[in-house]
Amino acid sequence: MQLTVKSLIRTCLGLAWVALAVLLAAPRAHADTKDGDPVRQDVSFRGGGGLVLHGTVLTRRDTPGTRSTTSPGIVLIGGSGPGPRDEYRQEAEVFARAGITTLVFDKRTVGYSTTHRDFDLLADDALAGVRLLRERKDVDPHLVGLWGFSEGGWVAPLAAARSSDVAFLITLGGSGYSPLRTETWNLGMHLRHRGVGGSFRGVLAGPAAQLMDSTGLFPAADHDPRPVLNRLHHTPVLALWGAYDNQIPPGESARIFRESLDRAGNRHVVIGFVPGAAHNGHRTTDGFDRIGGPLFHGKPLGELPPGYARTMTSWIRAVAAGHPPESRTAPAPPQAMSSIPVPGRTWWAWFLPALLCVGFAAHPLGAVLRRGPAVRPVRWLSGLGLLTVVGATLCPLAVYVAGDGAAAPVLWGRPLAWLAVQTLAIAVLVSAGVAVATVLRRHRTWGRAALLRLAPAALATIGFVPWAVWWGVLRP
Known part of the structure; x- marks a missing residue:
């Protein structure tokens, strides 16, 4: 009898510990599965030249049985550098929560380096991502578009111009100039911020830029985005720049985008500027800092301004509904410094x-x-x-x-x-x-x-x- 009572007590204590553990674990499980939190699926696919690329597809977490229709899709094309997918996690989650199936992937390390850029190869990678989303049963194959940031502002239009599979195009911080002229402006702005003046800034934008171009040390130095934009005759385009963009000349680039796409006869081009945003569209005070947001390589990325996210997602919904917005251009904020043409290459x-x-x-x-x-x-x-x-x-x-x-x-x-x-x-x-x-x-x-x-x-x-x-x- 005594053994039975002890066993009963032990059983009750064990059940109590189990119940306590379930109660403690319940809030954490709920936090991981809260409404609207994206569902992530790691994927691999073959990009340009057959290279295997790795990425993540994010979709909205819906109540089982509520999604009866397919969704639009979007492929994110990052800026220059190694471009791991985590750098664009905030944008990917914004699109996914809005019901837009999103692919974000790690940039290739083969055929891409400090001294070598092949935009055609990067465009092949982007189109491979488009094909991956078009093959998904939960994505409308006629509504898959591209989002290109910074360097992606050269790559994404190139991909869209090469394939009718791209249903729409969003660029953020895309330059209307060549990479070399863009970089001379970028460096000039940052040197000015450091208090550098005089001949050094002029040398950087003049003789030194000409030397970089002539020796082939600067990758894709002379890529001209205007002929590519001229080929986007029917693709709806949303082109955005941060109001405090200090890495590409935003006012001049917006003018070139507008003129080039007008020349293409494109009637669905929306050009705008994100208030309080830096080059990456995230919050800033002057373009040189970032406010809040997750850390990337030890530095804050900045939070996404609410208006920036709403602008992109509402525009995609309008395109998906068959009513792409008519062309309009927002007034450009003052540009701190004009860009300077780079002298032509010479021996x-x-x-x-x-x-x-x-x-x-x-x-x-x-x-x-x-x-x-x-x-x-x-x-x-x-x-x-x-x-x-x-x-x-x-x-x-x-x-x-x-x-x-x-x-x-x-x-x-x-x-x-x-x-x-x-x-x-x-x-x-x-x-x-x-x-x-x-x-x-x-x-x-x-x-x-x-x-x-x-x-x-x-x-x-x-x-x-x-x-x-x-x-x-x-x-x-």
């Missing part, structure tokens, strides 16, 4: 600095080999000239590679490294004067062959002056 953009380096290096190299007179001032001139040309070339290129942070610290409105290069340029001119005086004083004791060996340094010095003025190191 001498890289040949001139290379030739100067060879000329300056020839004298000290010849002296080491003991084939010429060892003139100390000429050695100083050659060394300083070589250092100046290399430094002047690398300073702006470092900003293109590493971003505006490579210009820090800033002193007297100039990057400290650029200020050092400008000081070296003045030292080159001083050394040139000393070297000329020395050669004039001693040349009577040298033969013609010895004087000819000084010719490379002399010619390099003569060429250095106009090059240094053009490159900005001898300008304020």
Whole structure:
């Protein structure tokens, strides 16, 4: 009898613990399955060139038996960089909660790098995503569109222009200019924010940009989006920019989008600006910060402004209902700085600095080999000239590679490294004067062959002056 009572007590205690555990777990389970929380399904599909891509399809969580019709679908095309799908989770959830089946996927790592971009290949990936959604039973195959952000603003229109399977197009922060001209504006805005002025910003948008283009170091530098937009004759387009976009020229880009799509005869183009939003459409105070939102690589992405989400989802509903909005253009907010056309590519953009380096290096190299007179001032001139040309070339290129942070610290409105290069340029001119005086004083004791060996340094010095003025190191 005593054993039976103990067993009964143990059983009751066990049931109590189970009940308590169920009660404690119930709120967590409810939070994970609350109404409107998207359902996620990991998928894999083959993109351009047969590469396997990985992504997630998000759909609205509906009460069982309530969804009787198919939904529109949308494929998200991210901006430049590695582009993992988590960066666009907020947008994907907004679309899914609105009943729009959404595919967001990790960008390819094959055929895409810092120095190589193939927009055609990225467009193939986007169209592969469209095909994946069109094959789903819960998606209307005639209502699958694209959303392209930043770099995706070049890729998504290209995909839409190539396939009638794309039912509509949304761009956010899409540029009307080439990637190189867009980047020069972007870097100029950020350098201005850091307090950089003077010749350095002009060099970045002029000679340095021309050098990047001429050497092929900048990927897809000359891609022109206008011919692509001219081919979007019937695809409804919603083109948006953050009011504080500081990475592409929003006012100029909106004008180009409008003119190009008008030229295409497209009557369903809505152009707008998201108040209080940065380049990525998220909340900001000035375009350089982000307010709230999840962290991505340790930095906040910013929250989505309510108006931004409503604008996109209501526009898609109108398209899905067969009533795409008629064309209209919202007034553009003031653009802080105009963009500057990038000089055309030319062989001498890289040949001139290379030739100067060879000329300056020839004298000290010849002296080491003991084939010429060892003139100390000429050695100083050659060394300083070589250092100046290399430094002047690398300073702006470092900003293109590493971003505006490579210009820090800033002193007297100039990057400290650029200020050092400008000081070296003045030292080159001083050394040139000393070297000329020395050669004039001693040349009577040298033969013609010895004087000819000084010719490379002399010619390099003569060429250095106009090059240094053009490159900005001898300008304020």
